[in-house]
Amino acid sequence: MTTVTTPLDAGPIIETHGLTKIYRVYQKQEGLLGAIRGLFRRRYREVRAVDGISFRIEPGEIVGFLGPNGAGKTTTLKMLSGLIYPTSGTARVLGFVPWERANAFRRQLALVMGQKNQLWWDLPAADSFALHRAIYSLPLDQFEQTLDELTELFGVAHLLRQPVRELSLGERMKMELIAALLHQPRLLLLDEPTIGLDVVAQVSIRRCLREYNRRRGVTILLTSHYMKDVEALCERVMVIRHGQLIYDGPLAGIIEQFSQSKLVKLQLAEEADPVPFRRYGEVVHADGPLIELRVERQRLPEVLAAILDHHRVLDLNVQDPPLEQVIARVFEEPLAAHETDSQLTPV
Amino acid sequence: MKPTLSSLPFEQADCSDDSGSVWPRASFLLEAGKYGRILRIALVERLAYRLDFILSTLLRFLPMLTTILLWLAVYAGAGRLSEGELGGFSLNEMISYLLLVHISRMFSSMPGLAQGIARDIRDGNLKKYLLQPISLLPYLLAYRAAHKVAYITMTAVPYAVLFFLCRDFFAGWPSAPVLLAYAVSLVLGFLVGFFFEAALGMLGFWFLEVSSFLYVVGTLNFFLSGHMFPFDLLPATFAHILKNLPFQYLAYFPAAIFLNKVPQDMLFSALATEAAWAIALALLAGWLYRCGLRRYSAYGG
């Protein structure tokens, strides 16, 4: 099993500069006068779905795109795959300009969207794969070899002849991924691949993707709002919020950058009233002798000293808050004044 | 290339949603505000709705143009353009007939009725009829009747315009008794259409996939109801058979009454026969319903 060699240009597989996508959202006006006025001149509001994103991804990386709903993850992915024209900015993917959608470009790319089905519903997955083979003009022996490898990896060989509509969600997703990988793309874009799946399926798919990346060196860019996806697969994470890239680096660095607090877990000698602890920080959890506090990092030393001074502590533990919490708080940051809702309607 | 089963679009009760904007003025203007809202709805939303509706109706009338032209050509080819008749229909009567058939169909078409019943059966929505003291058929009948009233009111204007434009084809209004008989035949046609489609829908108790069968029936109906052309143009035996089937009441019969094709002394008995058919079909639908429901509940719903 050879790894995919990057041809002539051994440069980054994705490179973007200032990628921006702005939508106009027409605003319905109130009242009768407004409705009439609306017939002649329409007022619109600009929504910056993607706002000046720049990054580079090297071949073979698995990168996670993290962000709340409406942050611009899917829009970015669609621009990288050529589905959407950007408003401004540039991007080069696999050496091509994506939105020109050259056939050679589309042959090396695959996009899989969670909860969306591109396989034929009534037919067995095997037939959809055969159709793929015809469309991508894959030689038969190469196709069969790839198919065997993939079905063995994902463990779905016994389901090939079952109509897709009879498969479970997790099995369907695996089939979708196989369909995406049949033509051995160099770049795999995944949009919320594990959404709606049960835990077992999620774990299994992550494992398979990791393995496939190891074997074939396929570059993977996935968006998710499940931390587990990102933790399991990605060494590098890009965080997007309100269309802007606010972090690009290793996973561990997120806590460094975004978390201003630490979690202090106390086990006191006897039951205590949590109220006095409020001056140290936020009481996250209080259960008899066990108290959990969220304390600002700068205040940590003095808070610890004060607690030890004033209370009898049997056990004390200082932790980083879970990644999920950190991210969640980052996402909750209030919106800028000009963006009041994230609902986009087609222009 | 077959005619689609759906009848004219917008065959639904008009229930626009009042999303209600807050009138940002002092409370004594609230009354005025309410009227302002109603006005807004009436003007802006209904206008768009109406335009759409007019467009759809216009598109609906388009096939009439080619149909009329075809029959002109047929009569011309037979040398009966200015006088003479085919199957007892002069050219004008033929075109009047084709226009009148639209009116008959307005009353007798039941889009989605059979499919809806079959779907409710399949989806298990009939449980409530097992438990509650309401029966499906009277409920559906009332519902359809209300719809029809709304629908006919809405389409009255475009049709009036169409008939006005084509008034030269008509020999004027029929006499009062004939007109009355015509009205009665239309109402009875509504009942015949309803119970026929309802009975078809009841087949859903015994067959899983009824829609394709309904499609066959719909296609046949186009011919058997006289929608395509009056039976009188067919050879006598066929015409005779078709005039004794209930399908004629869906299109042919009312139009024939209006055009004075039914002798005045036979009007009453003809209408009585139509009423008898309506009753028979109602009984059939009811019986199928009860049998089906028994079978349905036997399977645990």
Added chain:
Amino acid sequence: MRALLHYARVWLAFARFGLMRELSFRGNFLIKVSVEILWLAILLIFYDMVFTHTRVVAEWSRDEYLFFVGCYYALGGVIETFFLINCSEFSELVRTGDLDFYLLLPANEQFLITTRDLDWATLPNIFLGAGVSIVALVRLGWPVELGRLLLFLILFGCGVALAYSFLVILTAASVWLVRNQSLYEVWWLFTTFMRYPREIFTGRWAYPIGWFFSFVVPVIIVTNVPARMMVKALEPELAVYTVLASVVLVAISGKIFRLSLQHYRSASS
């Protein structure tokens, strides 16, 4: 050439899987075919009935008209079998966003979208229509002229191309239109113009309409020209016009389709 072979192979795959899917709903398939045959029967009964009352309709004799009917039915069969369902599902693809998948595949989008499914139930229509036309030719005592047959087939192909182009334009329009009138219904209305000989458009009002729909929006010529080619004397200018019109319309419809995809792409998020 390689590209052509590639598309042929893809299309064959579409055909094969369309058939398999259709056959998996066997009962339904048989009923659909019965409905088509029933409809042809009704058309023929109508035609037969008309000609018991008259010997000529709009300058077409009984057997000439029969040929016309067969032609119309076969042409309708071609459009319904290969293109109609695909086009009618297009607005659903746009609505759900599943159109994206077709935009990602390395092949021409219009080809993929308009040919991806085959309605095998209407395929017999092509043969039935051809059969009816052959019967008509036999009754006309038509001398076998290969040249004429070839010209007929070319013009029939042009008719198909014209009808296809109109279908594509209607389909593309669903990207812009807010209200979605079922494509089937609009298409059915369209075909009312294809259904009858051009000569019925005589008279003060009808003639301009007939002219408009023959030369500005060339719908009427779709069936008329090939049929006339075969059983009547065809003016060569009309044949040339048909060929030109079909080329132009295929190009225009392709452009409009591309524009609709662009609009979809700029509006989606």
